[in-house]
Amino acid sequence: MITLKGKGVCSGIAIGEIEIYRPFIPNISQETIRQEDVPGELQRYEAAMAASCSELSALEALTDTPESSAIISVHLDLLNDPSIDESVRGLITESRFPADRAADLTFEQSAGLLESCGDDILAERAADLRDVKRRFLRNYAGEKEASLSRLSRPVILAAHDLLPSETAVLDRKNVLGIVTEIGGMTSHLAILAKSYDIPAVLGVSGLMESAEEAMPVILNGGDGRVILAPDGDTRRAMEAEQARHLWEKALAAEFMDKPGATADGVPLQLGVNIGSSRPEELEGTERADYVGLFRTEFLYMNSGHMPTEEEQFEAYKKALLFYAPRPVTLRTLDIGGDKSLPYYPLPHEENPFLGCRAFRLCMEHRELFRTQLRAALRASVYGNLWLMIPMIGSLDDIRRAKEALAEVRAELDAERIPYSGDVKFGIMIEVPAIALIADKVAQEVDFASVGTNDLCQYLTAADRGNPGVAQYYQSYHPALFRVLCYVSECFQQAQKPLSVCGELGGDRLAAPVLAGMGFQKLSMPLSSLPYVKQALAGRTMPQLQSLAEAVCASATAEEAENCMR
Ligand code: PEP
Numbered sequence: 082m083i084t085l086k087g088k089g090v091c092s093g094i095a096i097g098e099i100e101i102y103r104p105f106i107p108n109i110s111q112e113t114i115r116q117e118d119v120p121g122e123l124q125r126y127e128a129a130m131a132a133s134c135s136e137l138s139a140l141e142a143l144t145d146t147p148e149s150s151a152i153i154s155v156h157l158d159l160l161n162d163p164s165i166d167e168s169v170r171g172l173i174t175e176s177r178f179p180a181d182r183a184a185d186l187t188f189e190q191s192a193g194l195l196e197s198c199g200d201d202i203l204a205e206r207a208a209d210l211r212d213v214k215r216r217f218l219r220n221y222a223g224e225k226e227a228s229l230s231r232l233s234r235p236v237i238l239a240a241h242d243l244l245p246s247e248t249a250v251l252d253r254k255n256v257l258g259i260v261t262e263i264g265g266m267t268s269h270l271a272i273l274a275k276s277y278d279i280p281a282v283l284g285v286s287g288l289m290e291s292a293e294e295a296m297p298v299i300l301n302g303g304d305g306r307v308i309l310a311p312d313g314d315t316r317r318a319m320e321a322e323q324a325r326h327l328w329e330k331a332l333a334a335e336f337m338d339k340p341g342a343t344a345d346g347v348p349l350q351l352g353v354n355i356g357s358s359r360p361e362e363l364e365g366t367e368r369a370d371y372v373g374l375f376r377t378e379f380l381y382m383n384s385g386h387m388p389t390e391e392e393q394f395e396a397y398k399k400a401l402l403f404y405a406p407r408p409v410t411l412r413t414l415d416i417g418g419d420k421s422l423p424y425y426p427l428p429h430e431e432n433p434f435l436g437c438r439a440f441r442l443c444m445e446h447r448e449l450f451r452t453q454l455r456a457a458l459r460a461s462v463y464g465n466l467w468l469m470i471p472m473i474g475s476l477d478d479i480r481r482a483k484e485a486l487a488e489v490r491a492e493l494d495a496e497r498i499p500y501s502g503d504v505k506f507g508i509m510i511e512v513p514a515i516a517l518i519a520d521k522v523a524q525e526v527d528f529a530s531v532g533t534n535d536l537c538q539y540l541t542a543a544d545r546g547n548p549g550v551a552q553y554y555q556s557y558h559p560a561l562f563r564v565l566c567y568v569s570e571c572f573q574q575a576q577k578p579l580s581v582c583g584e585l586g587g588d589r590l591a592a593p594v595l596a597g598m599g600f601q602k603l604s605m606p607l608s609s610l611p612y613v614k615q616a617l618a619g620r621t622m623p624q625l626q627s628l629a630e631a632v633c634a635s636a637t638a639e640e641a642e643n644c645m646r
Pocket residue numbers: 374376415511531532533534535536582583584
């Protein structure tokens with residue numbers, strides 16, 4: 082028995098046999114070709130490109146989640162990128178490189194540029210470029226694709242790495258779990274595993290050395306353990322844990338269609354967080370009372386180009402129509418920090434989370450903000466739009482955001498373009514400085530929503546994405562609960578709507594505490610809804626109020642957690 086450790090990115094226990102995935106390895110010629118062979122080589126290049134495009138189009142038809150089809154569409158964009166085409170053709174005709182060498186050089190140069198930015202998300206885009214390159218090289222070599230879209234039996238997939246396009250077409254009913262040597266929390270693979278709800282452990286070093294074909298394996302997507310060739314006792318213990326996990330899931334599922342309320346019938350509005358308005362992503366979310374967070378940056382990140390006003394308008398209109406008359410809280414662009422756009426390089430910053438991020442970036446790049454506000458306001462006639470600005474740190478910021486909105490309204494008026502007169506204006510509370518003047522903020526906005534993910538990182542001074550300081554990023558730190566309690570009191574006093582849309586809102590231990598503090602709205606990923614409904618239904622409001630008091634009076638995160646448990 083060998084136990085390896087990685088990063089658990091999607092919880093659940095998977096027990097099964099390993100299937101090792103070994104992709105095509107190209108053998109690139111380093112020769113040059115003769116001048117008279119150039120036209121023939123250009124034809125070979127075009128044929129391999131066309132074959133790659135038609136493979137991707139066929140894959141697009143097979144995909145069934147927004148994340149996977151977004152990846153395929155980015156790959157199609159990359160493959161059809163005119164600058165790549167121009168460079169490859171130039172190398173074939175002028176330097177007389179064979180097409181594989183020319184494509185390898187071109188794609189590698191672009192990928193290297195992205196990687197040198199020292200940014201995780203751009204590095205992921207470099208992985209997309211290499212994925213596209215490998216597809217081209219395989220077609221150039223005339224080899225068939227080793228596809229993961231049809232597996233003969235249920236297995237746990239093990240690989241050095243799984244490329245986005247490979248994962249996007251996964252034969253999901255036969256994949257019990259995923260384990261790789263490469264990848265982390267923000268990788269495409271992690272996002273896809275979560276959206277497929279497949280237990281996954283990534284970043285397991287030494288995996289490919291120890292794993293063998295058809296070897297029995299257990300992986301725990303919660304704590305990141307991967308046990309190869311488990312002994313009988315370990316297997317029995319993990320089977321019991323798996324059964325407990327599935328039993329809890331089934332119990333909670335019964336609450337999915339019940340309204341959110343405490344045991345003594347105090348109603349709560351429970352919302353859903355979304356990242357797009359594609360039908361696959363919206364499916365099932367109609368059970369939510371509202372959309373508490375539409376992370377619009379995914380629209381930008383999943384595209385190969387800056388989304389136009391028209392593209393954004395269509396996306397926002399779809400979401401507004403789908404939920405009308407329920408509110409859709411559309412968060413304006415939250416780029417910077419750990420999120421970036423491959424086609425819109427930003428200057429390097431020493432501390433990007435403390436830098437020109439989200440609203441600050443929109444103030445520097447007014448055109449981006451203006452386009453988004455125009456699209457959102459135009460879409461507002463189709464439903465109930467609540468517009469929310471992230472990373473607000475002062476009343477000056479609030480006023481600047483309002484001015485920008487007023488300018489866009491005036492522009493639309495001048496162009497006689499209709500928009501709703503009832504769009505709500507709100508902010509995210511995720512910077513401690515704004516949380517501590519919540520009484521003043523409540524006078525300035527129609528609503529607010531607390532982003533506990535960032536509020537926690539700024540309060541504890543611990544980077545939310547850095548595993549090296551994970552022990553300092555304490556989501557149950559009593560300071561965070563005290564700040565939340567203060568914000569809740571201010572908004573209750575002002576009688577303005579207040580929500581939580583960070584992870585804490587969908588945390589089955591913390592959500593009842595937030596309800597006890599007076600939060601009447603909580604927004605979360607769809608998969609958390611049944612657990613939160615179940616947790617709220619288990620206690621009366623007076624019990625939750627005492628719980629909230631005890632949690633705020635705790636001295637440590639551990640003490641707070643013990644109260645909640
Ligand atoms: C948050 O910070 O809590 C939040 C909801 O925003 P994001 O996680 O997208 O930064």
